[in-house]
Amino acid sequence: xxxxxxxxxxxxxxxxxxxxGIPATEVTPEKSFVDDLDIDSxxxxxxxxxxxxxxxxxxxDDQLKNLKTVKDVLTFIQN
Amino acid sequence: xxxLDTAPGAKVLALGHYQPSKVVTNDDLAKTMDTNDEWxxxxxxxxxxxVADGESLVDMATQAGGKALAASGLSAADIxxxxxxxxxxxxxxxxxxxxxxxRLGIDSPGAxxxxxACSGFCYALAAxxxxxxxxxxKHVLVIGAEKLSQWLDWTDRSxxxxxxxxxxxxxxxxxxxxxxxxxxxxxxGDKYEAIRIPDRHGSxxxxxxxxxxxxxxxxxxxxxxxxxxxxxxxxxLAAFIPHQANLRIIESIARKLGxxxxxxxxxxxxxxxxxxxxxxxxxxxxxxRGEIRSGGLALILGFGAGLTYxxxxxxxx
Numbered sequence: 128x129x130x131x132x133x134x135x136x137x138x139x140x141x142x143x144x145x146x147x148g149i150p151a152t153e154v155t156p157e158k159s160f161v162d163d164l165d166i167d168s169x170x171x172x173x174x175x176x177x178x179x180x181x182x183x184x185x186x187x188d189d190q191l192k193n194l195k196t197v198k199d200v201l202t203f204i205q206n
Numbered sequence: 207x208x209x210l211d212t213a214p215g216a217k218v219l220a221l222g223h224y225q226p227s228k229v230v231t232n233d234d235l236a237k238t239m240d241t242n243d244e245w246x247x248x249x250x251x252x253x254x255x256x257v258a259d260g261e262s263l264v265d266m267a268t269q270a271g272g273k274a275l276a277a278s279g280l281s282a283a284d285i286x287x288x289x290x291x292x293x294x295x296x297x298x299x300x301x302x303x304x305x306x307x308x309r310l311g312i313d314s315p316g317a318x319x320x321x322x323a324c325s326g327f328c329y330a331l332a333a334x335x336x337x338x339x340x341x342x343x344k345h346v347l348v349i350g351a352e353k354l355s356q357w358l359d360w361t362d363r364s365x366x367x368x369x370x371x372x373x374x375x376x377x378x379x380x381x382x383x384x385x386x387x388x389x390x391x392x393x394x395g396d397k398y399e400a401i402r403i404p405d406r407h408g409s410x411x412x413x414x415x416x417x418x419x420x421x422x423x424x425x426x427x428x429x430x431x432x433x434x435x436x437x438x439x440x441x442x443l444a445a446f447i448p449h450q451a452n453l454r455i456i457e458s459i460a461r462k463l464g465x466x467x468x469x470x471x472x473x474x475x476x477x478x479x480x481x482x483x484x485x486x487x488x489x490x491x492x493x494x495r496g497e498i499r500s501g502g503l504a505l506i507l508g509f510g511a512g513l514t515y516x517x518x519x520x521x522x523x
Contacts, residue, residue: 169249169454172419188415 135182135201142177146170156198178204210341216334216378217385218523219280219345222273223374223490224266225477228259232367241363251453255370255478257355263295263373264302267351268309270373270486275310278377280345285377287316287343289333291326291350291482293403293511294357295319306349316343323401324449324510325391326350326482327374328517331506332389334378335518349375350482359409368452369410370478374486376523387436390428391516394420401511421455421509426462428517429507436519443468444502445492445522449509450474450484465505469497481510489522498522 130138140151147170160166166174171194175186184204186194194200231254232243246252258266267290275282290303303317316337322329327350334346351373360366378386397420400413429448433440446468448456453474460470473488480487485506492498500522507517 167249168415169418172415173422173454173458176419176423188419 130182132201132205135204136197138181139178139197139200142174142181146173146177154197156196156201158197159195160197161195212341213339213380215381215384215386216338217381217521219377219379220274220278220523221374221376221486221490221493222270222275222277223372223487224269224273225256225372225487226258226261226266228257229254230257235367239361239363239366241367246367249454250368251456251472251474252367252478253475255476256372258353258371261353261371263292263351263353264305264309266353266371266373267292267302267306267349267375270351270375271306271347271349272310274375274377275347278379280377280379282311283313284345285312285315285347287334287337287346288312289318289320289330289346289348291320291322291330291348292352293321293323293326293481294352294354296353296356302351303349307347312347322482322508322510322514322516323512324451324479324481324484325508325512325514325516327485328389328506328508329391331376331378331386331520332391332516332518335386335389338378338380344380346378347375348378348486349373350484350486352481352483354410354479354481357403357410362409364414365410365412368479370480372477372480372483372487374483374488374490376486376489385521387432387438387519389516389518390432390435391514392428393515394424394513397513400513417513418452418455420513421451422458425507425509425515426459428515429459429463429505432505432507432517432519438503438519440465440505441467442503443505443519445469445471445498445504447471447485447488447492447504448507450477450488451479451509459507463505468505482508493522
């Protein structure tokens with residue numbers, strides 16, 4: 128069974144919390160990584176790597192730079 | 207044909223290091239380029255670094271090598287092989303190892319340089335271990351020395367804030383039990399463009415994100431394999447001393463390695479990234495500061511341009 132958007136959001140929240148210390152509850156779809164969550168490019172790479180382990184979807188660097196919001200990542204992983 | 211008398215094992219007998227006295231802080235760098243202390247510390251983990259102020263690479267290597275030799279209690283005449291790991295030597299020839307040996311009064315040793323960039327010390331140590339166990343050398347002086355400052359574009363804030371100068375050295379000799387574990391080494395030549403000094407007029411360029419991703423995904427399996435090959439569980443490690451590339455890479459690999467009882471080297475904070483020098487520099491400084499103890503097991507892991515990597519478990523002298 129494919130993971131639902133809610134499952135991915137929760138998994139992503141956990142990953143972001145582990146890497147950056149930001150509470151998982153703050154990781155909501157409309158949030159921008161840079162402007163709202165203050166996550167830098169190196170942390171984004173770490174998040175992408177952890178997301179690959181968790182969800183089995185590779186997010187290459189050239190795609191990663193286009194993923195501005197949590198929603199963008201959710202959509203990328205689901206597709 | 208016959209082979210030489212071999213040794214059952216080899217180990218690191220003593221360490222030494224040298225750093226230039228000139229300290230460059232993040233605030234110093236912020237005066238000449240668009241960067242700041244907070245940005246550098248959060249991205250790279252460096253507070254200050256040392257930069258050569260007149261010292262040549264050979265000067266630094268000689269100082270570090272001389273200290274390791276003195277700490278070993280051996281004399282120059284006991285050394286029959288000198289290996290210098292470096293990628294920043296001023297000259298194409300002669301190599302640095304023969305000159306360093308000459309300056310230390312080591313008479314006619316085998317002498318070669320190793321260029322595996324930031325992995326160089328682990329490659330050189332593996333070569334020394336093999337030479338001692340195979341009987342082609344009895345005591346080897348292994349040095350990691352770099353003068354990155356002369357290969358940097360000091361207006362490029364993506365590299366100038368990271369790299370630094372220094373040297374670290376180890377004396378390797380025979381031992382009844384193994385004190386240097388099997389090396390795990392390899393390379394990813396497909397990423398050869400990720401870290402480069404293209405020619406002698408060029409400066410160091412780095413694709414930071416590519417390297418960061420590689421370092422945080424490809425290296426913890428190498429670290430685990432080096433432990434496995436040595437028959438050591440990561441929980442038995444007293445220290446984990448990876449190349450001091452970036453504090454966030456160091457912490458990421460350490461977390462994934464799961465060496466829960468190990469002191470993790472954070473020498474980069476005050477030494478910067480000194481490429482092939484960073485591991486012996488960290489080892490020597492940590493021993494001097496009492497952060498690690500003689501007799502404990504340390505996993506060392508080099509990685510860098512090539513891309514290359516190498517790691518092994520060693521007994522701390």
